[in-house]
Structure formats: structure tokens, C-alpha cells
Amino acid sequence: MMKLLQMMLAFFKTGLFSVGGGLATLPFLYEISDTYGWFSHADVADMIAISESTPGAIGINMSTYAGFQTAGVIGGILATLSLAAPSLIIILIIARFLKKFRDNPMVEGAFYGLRPASIAMITAAGINVAKVALVNLSAYAASGQIGDLFIWKAIILGILVFIGQRKLKWSPIVFLAISAVVGIVFRF
Amino acid sequence: MKDLWELFVTFVKIGCVNFGGGYAMLPLLERELVDKRKWTTMDDLRDYFSIGQCTPGIIALNVSTFIGEKRAGVKGALVATLGFLMGPIAIILAIAAFLTNFAQYEVVQHAFAGIRVCVCVLIIQAVLKLWKKSVVDPITLAMYLAIFALHAFSGWLSVKIPAAVLVITAGILGIVFSRLKNRKAEGGKA
The missing domain is CATH 1.10.287 (Helix Hairpins)
Known part of the structure; x- marks a missing residue:
């Protein structure tokens, strides 16, 4: 019960402070992972992939998943509602004076600062995923060989996917599916 | 009551097909809410998006709240938002149950190791795209x-x-x- 309340509060906070949609929830999800350990860093990376392949944003999906892991179906539902609650309340307030809000120089100024902050934290979150996906810290620690630090086949796949995404305008789902097959075939 | 039900069903539907989130949702909303149901106009929809982008929370969710509020006040906002969440919650609960049972299989682990590499690239792409505006x-x-x-x-x-x-x-x-x-x-x- 205590755990459930703690979880609802954590996801409420995530909903309240993640500005800029989707990936902006990532720094908060990693923070929850570090503080409470309800899910691992690898779980967050996997949830990004699942979110890209299913309807719904990463924040919503991660809260459902973490809630389920902690307290079953009810936990999943409550955690998701906690994440949605702050934006619901804020939008209800803003809906009353829509035009004034949009043209307010204070709001515009705040976003001048919030935008770079948001992508700075998304970059850091990307590095967190890279730590799981592209490098093998324990192999490096064991051997001391710099060549062991990088998972070379993962880096090659990453470069190919990057080029593929630039050249072909396929949906991310296609690239995720291909990467899954490559992962199975080449035993990542 | 019938209005609220229609609002709910419409947003359950939108929530179920909202792949990719954010702006990917705009053409879908235009078809469902502007063309088919005439609940809002394209101009209003664009306003909702620009505000949804600069308020906390998920953009798609914010837009749902806005349209629900416009249709039927606070009740409408609640109904639209809950409807929008239905699909994703059900899908993730099913996947979570699956993962809990199958995560230990080697094939699943290899697949996710490959997928994580792709996720890395997706994040890099997102940062590059947002960089110009930010x-x-x-x-x-x-x-x-x-x-x-x-x-x-x-x-x-x-x-x-x-x-x-x-x-x-x-x-x-x-x-x-x-x-x-x-x-x-x-x-x-x-």
C-alpha cells in the first residue's frame, strides 16, 4: 500500500515536470529507477522500443508497466492515472483563458529556457541507453582492453540503422523489427 | 449522457491508433474530429497542439483533455482523457504480463539487445530534430x-x-x- 502511494507520487511528479512530450519523461524515469529500483535502466530502453511499436507515449507506457510490476493490474492503472493527472488539471485551467496563455511573454520566455534543458536531458538519457546497448563495462573492467569496452556488432548495427533512417523514410517500427531479428540471428 | 459516451468511444479509438505520438497524431485528429464529427476546427486544433507542447505531460493527452473540455466541460475532459488512456493501458498490461513470463528466454533477450541499439539511434535522431528549434x-x-x-x-x-x-x-x-x-x-x- 505504501509502495503504491509512493509510486503514484513518483509518476505524478513525472507528469508534472516533463515538458516537451514523449522522451522528456526519460530523465524522470531513470531517476525513479535509481531511487526505487522498480524497473532497471534496460527496462526503460525496452519500453522505448515497445512505445515506438504500440500506440501511446513512453511516459504512459512506462507508468503502466512499472505499476503492473509493483502492484499488478490495479497498480498499472493507478500509476498511469497519476502520470496523467497533472496535465489534466493544468489543461483544464488553461482552457479557461486560452488566448491569454499563448501570447504571454513570460510563457514564451520560459520555453526559451525549457527547450534546451529538455533536449539536454534527453541526450543524457540517450547516453544511458547507449551504456546498456553499445558498451560492455564489465568486460572492460575485467580485461582492461579498450577493444572490449565496445560491443562492436552493436555499433555496426547502430551505424547502419542511423544511415537507413536518414535515407529511407520508413516507420521506426520497421527498424525496430529488423534490429530485433539481427539481435536474434547474430546473438547480441 | 449519449454525448459523453460518444466522446469516450471516439477517444478510445484515437488512443488505440495513435502510433508515434505527438505530431503523428495531427492528421488522425483532423480526420476524426474536424472532418467527420465537426467537433473542432483545424485552427483550434493547431492551438491545442502548440499549447499541449509547452505544458507538462504528453502532448496527445493534453490535446484530448482540451477537446473534451470544449465539448462537455470538466466531465468531458475527464471522459476524453480516460478514453484516450484505455487502449495503451490494456496493450501494455498485456505486454507486461507476456514479458514477465517470457523475458528469461534467450531469444527474447537477444531480440531486445538488438532493439536497444535501434532505440539509441532513435534518441539521437530525436535530439538532432529538436536541436534546430531549441x-x-x-x-x-x-x-x-x-x-x-x-x-x-x-x-x-x-x-x-x-x-x-x-x-x-x-x-x-x-x-x-x-x-x-x-x-x-x-x-x-x-
Whole structure:
């Protein structure tokens, strides 16, 4: 019960402070992972992939998943509602004076600062995923060989996917599916 | 009552096919809400998006709340938002149940190891795309670097700065710097 309340509060906070949609929830999800350990860093990376392949944003999906892991179906539902609650309340307030809000120089100024902050934290979150996906810290620690630090086949796949995404305008789902097959075939 | 039910069903449907989130949703909403049901106009929809983008929370969710509110007040907002969440919650609960049972299989682990590489690339792409709109001058570049350093390397400091504190600080600095910039621009004109 205590755990459930703690979880609802954590996801409420995530909903309240993640500005800029989707990936902006990532720094908060990693923070929850570090503080409470309800899910691992690898779980967050996997949830990004699942979110890209299913309807719904990463924040919503991660809260459902973490809630389920902690307290079953009810936990999943409550955690998701906690994440949605702050934006619901804020939008209800803003809906009353829509035009004034949009043209307010204070709001515009705040976003001048919030935008770079948001992508700075998304970059850091990307590095967190890279730590799981592209490098093998324990192999490096064991051997001391710099060549062991990088998972070379993962880096090659990453470069190919990057080029593929630039050249072909396929949906991310296609690239995720291909990467899954490559992962199975080449035993990542 | 019938109106609320229709609102609910419409947003359950939208929530179930909203792949990719954010702006990917705009054409879908245009078809469902502007063309088919005439619940809103394209101009209003664009306003909702621009506000949904700069308020906390998921954009798609914010837009659902807006349209629900416009249709039927607070009740409508609740109904639309809950409807929108239905599909994703059900799908993730099913996947979570699946993963709990199948995560230990080697094939699943290999698949996710491959998928994580792709996720890395997706994040890089997202950052590159957002970069142009966000890092527009030396001030925003400095803020990007400072927040990145504070956030990424905070593990090495003795105190970890919570992400919420960074967000609030960035908002305040944004207001201060854009005021200074505007004042300078006005001074230059006079």
C-alpha cells in the first residue's frame, strides 16, 4: 500500500515536470529507477522500443508497466492515472483563458529556457541507453582492453540503422523489427 | 449522457491508433474530429497542439483533455482523457504480463539487445530534430551544455540534482534571459 502511494507520487511528479512530450519523461524515469529500483535502466530502453511499436507515449507506457510490476493490474492503472493527472488539471485551467496563455511573454520566455534543458536531458538519457546497448563495462573492467569496452556488432548495427533512417523514410517500427531479428540471428 | 459516451468511444479509438505520438497524431485528429464529427476546427486544433507542447505531460493527452473540455466541460475532459488512456493501458498490461513470463528466454533477450541499439539511434535522431528549434543562439547553447553536464555527470558530484530542479531553473533562466534579450533589442532600435 505504501509502495503504491509512493509510486503514484513518483509518476505524478513525472507528469508534472516533463515538458516537451514523449522522451522528456526519460530523465524522470531513470531517476525513479535509481531511487526505487522498480524497473532497471534496460527496462526503460525496452519500453522505448515497445512505445515506438504500440500506440501511446513512453511516459504512459512506462507508468503502466512499472505499476503492473509493483502492484499488478490495479497498480498499472493507478500509476498511469497519476502520470496523467497533472496535465489534466493544468489543461483544464488553461482552457479557461486560452488566448491569454499563448501570447504571454513570460510563457514564451520560459520555453526559451525549457527547450534546451529538455533536449539536454534527453541526450543524457540517450547516453544511458547507449551504456546498456553499445558498451560492455564489465568486460572492460575485467580485461582492461579498450577493444572490449565496445560491443562492436552493436555499433555496426547502430551505424547502419542511423544511415537507413536518414535515407529511407520508413516507420521506426520497421527498424525496430529488423534490429530485433539481427539481435536474434547474430546473438547480441 | 449519449454525448459523453460518444466522446469516450471516439477517444478510445484515437488512443488505440495513435502510433508515434505527438505530431503523428495531427492528421488522425483532423480526420476524426474536424472532418467527420465537426467537433473542432483545424485552427483550434493547431492551438491545442502548440499549447499541449509547452505544458507538462504528453502532448496527445493534453490535446484530448482540451477537446473534451470544449465539448462537455470538466466531465468531458475527464471522459476524453480516460478514453484516450484505455487502449495503451490494456496493450501494455498485456505486454507486461507476456514479458514477465517470457523475458528469461534467450531469444527474447537477444531480440531486445538488438532493439536497444535501434532505440539509441532513435534518441539521437530525436535530439538532432529538436536541436534546430531549441538551440537557437549562444545562450541556449550554453544552457544545453550546462544542463547536460549537471544532469549526466551528477553521479560524480556528492549531491545529485533532481531533474525537476533543473527544469524549474531552466524555465526561470529562460524568462530572465529572454527579457534581457528583448530589452537589448529595444535599446538597439532606440
